[in-house]
Amino acid sequence: MMTQAFQSGFIAIIGRPNVGKSTLLNKLTGEKIAIVSNKPQTTRNKIMGILTSTDYQMVFLDTPGLHKPTNKLGEFMVKETYTALKEVDLVLFMVDGYAGIGSGDQLIMSQLKDINTPIVLLVNKIDRVSKDNILKQLSLLNAFTQVAEIIPISAFTGEGLETLIKIMSSYLQPGPKYFPDDMMTDQPERVIVAEFIREKALELLEDEIPHGIGVEIMSMHMREEKQIIDIQAVIYCEKNSHKGIIIGKQGKMLKEIGIRARIDIEEILGSKVYLELWVKVKDDWRNSKGVLRTLGYEK
Numbered sequence: 001m002m003t004q005a006f007q008s009g010f011i012a013i014i015g016r017p018n019v020g021k022s023t024l025l026n027k028l029t030g031e032k033i034a035i036v037s038n039k040p041q042t043t044r045n046k047i048m049g050i051l052t053s054t055d056y057q058m059v060f061l062d063t064p065g066l067h068k069p070t071n072k073l074g075e076f077m078v079k080e081t082y083t084a085l086k087e088v089d090l091v092l093f094m095v096d097g098y099a100g101i102g103s104g105d106q107l108i109m110s111q112l113k114d115i116n117t118p119i120v121l122l123v124n125k126i127d128r129v130s131k132d133n134i135l136k137q138l139s140l141l142n143a144f145t146q147v148a149e150i151i152p153i154s155a156f157t158g159e160g161l162e163t164l165i166k167i168m169s170s171y172l173q174p175g176p177k178y179f180p181d182d183m184m185t186d187q188p189e190r191v192i193v194a195e196f197i198r199e200k201a202l203e204l205l206e207d208e209i210p211h212g213i214g215v216e217i218m219s220m221h222m223r224e225e226k227q228i229i230d231i232q233a234v235i236y237c238e239k240n241s242h243k244g245i246i247i248g249k250q251g252k253m254l255k256e257i258g259i260r261a262r263i264d265i266e267e268i269l270g271s272k273v274y275l276e277l278w279v280k281v282k283d284d285w286r287n288s289k290g291v292l293r294t295l296g297y298e299k
Contacts, residue, residue, distance in 0.1 A: 007056040007172035012085055012117075015094035016104035020124045024094065024155035025049045025062040028165075031184040031268075050179050056169055057177050061088065085112075090171045091119045097137050097152065098125040109144050118171055121147040122164070127154040190217045193265050197233055197277070200260040204253060205246065212238040213246075214282075228272045231265070236282045246279045254279065 013021045029049040049060040085091060093112065095105050112119060121144065123137055134152055141150055149167055153160035185192070194215040201213050214236040222229050235257075237243055247254045254277055262275045 004055065005174040006177060007169070008059070008175035008178060009056075009089035009172040010059045010061065010087060011090045011092060011168060012061045012088040013092045013094060014085070014108065016096075016102070016108065019094045019096045020155040021062050021094055024092075024122075024124070024153075025060055027155055027158055027161060028058075028060060029184045049185050050183055051165075052177070052179070052181050052183075056172050057179065058168060058172070059178060085115050085117060088117060089173065090168060091115065091117050092122055092168075093119050093147070094122040094124050094155075095137075095141070096125055097123040097134060098128040101137060101140050109146075112146060118148045119146055120149045120151060120164075120167060123150065123152045124155050126152045127157045127159060189269065190220055192268060193217055193220065193231060194233065196264045196268070197235065197257065197261045199264075200257045201235065201246070203260070204257055212242060222271070226272075228274055229269060230274050230276075232276045233278070235277060235279045237279065238281070238283060240281055243279050243281050 013024060015021055026049075028051050031049075049062060051058040051060070091112070093108065095101060121141055123134065123141070126134055129137075138150060138152070141147070151160055151164050151167065153164060155161075194217050197215045198213060201215075205213075216234045216236065218232045218234055220229065220231045235246060235254075237246055245253065246257075248256075258275050258277050262273050265275065266273045
């Protein structure tokens with residue numbers, strides 16, 4: 001009896017900002033590797049997540065949300081997404097079943113007409129929507145004829161993900177195991193640590209500040225005499241007034257960002273962490289190629 005050949009493939013997760021792409025990636029891989037926020041445009045880079053079984057390996061690309069860019073950082077994010085679509089075997093196009101189908105979704109649908117890759121459309125957040133509303137969303141999406149499959153899911157609760165995995169596996173081809181069994185992401189530890197710090201800033205700060213924030217890890221090393229990782233990081237912002245808000249009265253806001261970030265960092269690194277944070281102003285850094293390159297947003 002012949003055994004089935006090992007299968008593998010690359011899968012892009014796309015959609016407008018804040019539809020739940022990073023939540024889905026974390027749920028599929030079983031590990032928090034992408035930051036999650038209720039603020040749009042949280043993801044800035046392609047983040048690779050890996051799901052491996054005895055029969056297959058799926059390599060996911062969590063892409064920045066498709067939007068109209070207003071600065072060089074935004075241009076980089078949109079470019080990252082369209083580059084990903086040319087590199088994969090399957091596209092997961094996610095829409096927000098709770099908010100409903102909007103002009104942003106329709107714009108992405110029109111842009112996908114030039115993509116030859118198979119597309120599976122995911123209607124997310126069904127845990128927050130009545131069955132009648134889900135059926136209404138599905139009927140609207142049936143007009144998008146380029147889609148191979150439409151699957152209602154909840155990335156938050158995991159509902160529908162077993163069906164999704166079965167369908168995704170049907171699109172895989174015989175291929176190599178690209179990454180070791182225990183590898184969940186290709187992201188360097190420094191990048192993940194910087195993103196966790198930015199996530200906590202997104203949680204705690206006012207709406208107009210987070211998009212003007214970047215995080216650079218200045219140093220990260222294990223103490224020789226103790227199992228403690230020392231991390232020094234700088235939070236960049238664009239205005240002096242923002243610096244004061246990030247630091248907070250008597251340093252309370254910066255301290256809270258550090259406390260929350262340290263919890264996630266210790267979990268992903270499997271070690272105690274001593275985290276030091278500083279805040280620096282870099283005017284209009286999102287339009288500076290030099291700063292974008294330093295922070296890993298510009299190749």
